[in-house]
Amino acid sequence: MTAFTPVLPELTAGYLRTGLHQVKGWLNVSTAVYLSGVEAAQRGAGVSGDVAEIGIHHGKSFLCLALDLPADQRAVAIDVFDDQAANLDQSGRGDRDIFEQNLATYGAGDNVDIVQSSSLDLEQAGFVAAGRRFRIFSIDGGHTDQITVNDLRIAERTVVDHGLVVLDDVLNRHWLGVITGLFSYLGDGGSLVPAVLVPNKLILATSTDQAKHCRAMFAEQFPDGLEKADVPLAGHQIDVYGDRPWLVRGEDGRSEPVTGHELMATITAARLAELEQQLRSTRAELDTTHRQLDRTRRQLDATRQQLRTAAQPLYRRAARRLPWLARPVRPVLRRVRAVVRRSR
Template sequence: MTAVTPVLPGLKARYLRSGLHQVKGWLAVSTAVYLSGIEVAQRTDGITGDVAEIGIHHGKSFLCLSLDLPVDQRAIAIDVFDNQTANVDGSGRGDRSIFEQNLTTYGAGSNVEIRQSSSLDLEKDGFVEAGRRFRIFSIDGGHTAEITENDLWIAERTVIDRGLVVLDDVLNRHWLGVISGLFTYLGNGGALVPAVFVPNKLILATSADQAKYYRVLFAEQFPGGREKSDVPLAGNLIDVYAERPWLVRDTDGGSGPITGHEPMATIPAARLAELERQLTSAQRERDTTRAELTATQQRLRAATMPLYRKAARRMPWLARPVRPIVRQVRGVLHRTK
């Protein structure tokens, strides 16, 4: 069943309809809708502040947050980009030039600030000292437990009271460091409270009251997306939102579906490498098995044919009825080559 988005500003709506699949990255279509819609819903409800994301790649999710942002609000993009020595787990390879081109292509404003840095260096570089200023803080950087916990502490200390934090890959079986880091953060007294789960991302609020607020806000903005309510997680209740086909509405009264398809962009490079290794291993195993079968067939022929010939010479009356069986065996051996 097709769901309908809240009314979105023009750049956001156009990006979702026709640009989303042109930008390489790993982002569920419905999650792009949820991020875009909740950013607008915050402003409508009087929540002001900047937005930030750790882990940019080519900007697929960052554009959902930064397009049509008011000129007095900033969008901060944080990534190591070409400094891949800081990408300790290989969880993505950002490309700054492609990212900047995508900002231009899809109309991001001059209020975007790019910060080339490891999130592990943000605190010592004064990022936290600047105070609480973010209404949305998206975490999609390093996927180790250590980095995830660090990024959650950074977000907690810089997000405003009515803001939210978005944690990527929290249930991704290939990146179990994320959920480990989340529970370490919560176990060490982290104040962020799980509120909503959208495809592949957990949304956390700054308090239990704010978690309830965002659960209500999501239900109002995306009534066709909610799949389950009151799901227990880490001592809290969250709502779960599903993947849906969407009809995207805009402020000009237009509407249209999200188009395009780029399936390879949804498979992380590490997973592709794993699949390639599995394929190579399977091919080697096949070749080994085929060679062993050929050798077995040759040994079988060598063992049986002399006996048959000897019996045919000495006991032709016995060999005659056996000949059709021998021919069938030869046919089977020939077909299995």
């Protein structure tokens, strides 16, 4: 079912429509919609603060948060970039030059701060000491359990009360250090509260009340994306939002498909229902054909058995009366039996 995004600022809407597929990286299209929509909804609700991301690569998800920011808000990009010796698990390889080109191409503005550093060094560098200032903090850096715990702790101490923390690859089977680190963080008394799961990312709030507020905001902004509500996770209740073909609504009133979902977005509800009915009919026909084939096989087996049963006395009688004929026939019969067995 085609879904509509909330109304998005023009740069953000344009990036989703035509730019998302141009930036290399690993980001589900629907997740890009959710990130962009949440950022816009926060500003609309008057939540103040900056945005930040650990782990930039070429800026695919960072641009969902950094476009159209007010002049008094900053977008902070944290990555080791060319210092790959600090990329302990080789999870991605950021390129600062390409990232800065993408910022310029899609109009991120002059309010982007780039911190070239490992997240493990941020506290020592005074990053945490600056205090709470981020309304969205995205974590997509190192994927070991230790780094995940470290990054969650940094986000916990720098995000504002109404802010959100976004943890990437939480259910990625190739990077199980992330889910291990999440449960370690929660088990050790971490104060962030899981609220919403979108494709490949978990969104956490600063308290149980704020998690409820986050879930309510998602329900309002993305009613067509909800797949399952009140799912238990680590002692909390979360809502699960899935992948949809989206039409992006801009402030100019236009609704156009998200890059990568153009084909699905053009299928009307009536046409989709027709295709689903055709699929059900085809499956029913296949089931009928399979049942008919099974009956035919059983009939063939019964016929073969009848033929064998009928042939046995004739063969024995011929062997008694015409032994000189039975001897050369035996190898032929053995071959016939072998062929019959292979054909069953």
